[in-house]
Amino acid sequence: MLSLKDLSYLVALDELGHFGKAAQACYVSQPTLSGQLKKLQNQLGVELIEKGSKKVILTHVGREIAQRAKAMVLQAHELEAFARASNKPLTGRLKLAIIPSLAPYLMAKTGACVNALLPGLTIELHELETHELLRQLKSGEIDIGILVLPQPQAGLRHLSLWQEPLWLGVGHEHPWAKKTQVTRGQLAGAELILLKEGHCLADQAQQMCQLKSQSQAFRGASLETLRYMVSAGNGATIVPQLSMDAWISHGEQNITYIPITSPKQAREIGFLARSGSAYWPCVEALHGAMAKVLPKNSADTQTVPLVI
Amino acid sequence: MLSLKDLSYLVALDELGHFGKAAQACYVSQPTLSGQLKKLQNQLGVELIEKGSKKVILTHVGREIAQRAKAMVLQAHELEAFARASNKPLTGRLKLAIIPSLAPYLMAKTGACVNALLPGLTIELHELETHELLRQLKSGEIDIGILVLPQPQAGLRHLSLWQEPLWLGVGHEHPWAKKTQVTRGQLAGAELILLKEGHCLADQAQQMCQLKSQSQAFRGASLETLRYMVSAGNGATIVPQLSMDAWISHGEQNITYIPITSPKQAREIGFLARSGSAYWPCVEALHGAMAKVLPKNSADTQTVPLVI
DNA sequence: TTTTTCAATAGGTATTACCGATAATGTTGA
């Protein structure tokens, strides 16, 4: 019968392309890994590793099998995690990723509360843009993601957390600085300072303004960059509410925040995890803890569904 | 590290509910199975088997883990099958299931041709109703299904084969026996003899006639039963084209077949297999072989999508 | 060429999966 251990050797070799390094990664000696892979090839009756080549290259079949093997190894780890979690729920190490336009502000607001409610849980926080977050989530590098929904992805399960209102942030010199509100229609074609492409907030803002990507000359690397730019001059940008709250409470004086209406704009923040993940109870616990701290949604808030 | 063998022991125990029988199914002795399961419990740090109970009952966690384990074991088998198939494509044993309203007629028409084209392939044929077919397909008990599409099922891959026209079969004494065509509208509320519930053909016919299930007094167990009933008296039923062809070529004299028009009714026949199945090349080969033998679709044929 | 790098081989050891026999336990029928 096939052995998961042998399969994991193949996965390691596929990923590292080097017998010695793969062996090291698996905590075995190089001869062991070589021998077991040879055994695996006999069991399957297939050449997995390209023969006679200078480099370590898997055959076409080998690569396909390594891919399947990787999925199985991941499932094995999830099974073990599930078993652990069933003993002591809400303990252990949790690899959590949050999109950059949300991470610092969300953690500032909810971090203490979460730690208080889930003392047994060590949260390892990663800041990843949506695309990379999804990849790492599916590959098992992270366990839970917090990002903008909806994300129609097979094999993933989601839980909505909050409709985060979006504001227009403008410098005091900006022509709109005296406005008490801006309608969505007025935003069409407006010149905004946005984040780099890849950030879902930038995509969403572009949609709201019906802009093509080329029309944007300036791209910030983080919301904090945008903050300084708007604060310094007469630019304008889209600001999620949590960032706004943080900036206000940190004494930012030079930005005026204007509500966007007709309809009120928001983005849907939520959790994402693998469907079979052992960490789903953690998701629910985090949801419970965070929901208490976040402001209540007003009724007329409307999500802008993001087209991926 | 977790061992697939141990996991398969747990799966066997879950399914058979008996240490001895499970051991037998795994070709090991009962003490071996007991011991390995004990080891597994230690590894996972979880009680898998209900202690102190009279019957062998898995704990709640145990059952969940057995379910995950089953999926992994299935994947292991598929991986092995894939490796085998990569050596000698289109050989070996193929477990094929076909819905009963199609199986005999399809095999009669295409069996010889398939065997001629795929001499290395031993086909093990099962006759299963849609629901059971899907279950067995997902659990790995069968490899390929031929049934009525669409079947929106996660993890399964499909390939459409043929739009099979549907006819109205009536006895010579039936009021409609002299008609040259029947429109779909005329079928509404018509009294038809149908198959038992569970057969997708019956569901589809009911939809066509806009009937509730209660309104059907008579239910046949197979199309052959319906044939005798219609042939003997003045009943009417929906007949798929392949059945009709078979009946005609077997000398059935007492049934008149009336085309259903406005629009012409049909059902979509197609293949279904697990997404990662090693047997997909077989599906394509079968598709190629069968498509040659089946009649060409006329352009105005319309599928009636089945609501599950 | 020599040196270096890397995988394959050899030989030996510790682990463990496995078996048969048997004991312990629970279940059932009188």
Place this chain on the structure above:
DNA sequence: TCAACATTATCGGTAATACCTATTGAAAAA
């Protein structure tokens, strides 16, 4: 209640094998 039975757990021994270190062989780099 106590046999008679069915079923699982335990015991001791064995064969298979996963693993190691040391070494060799072959290819690439110097």
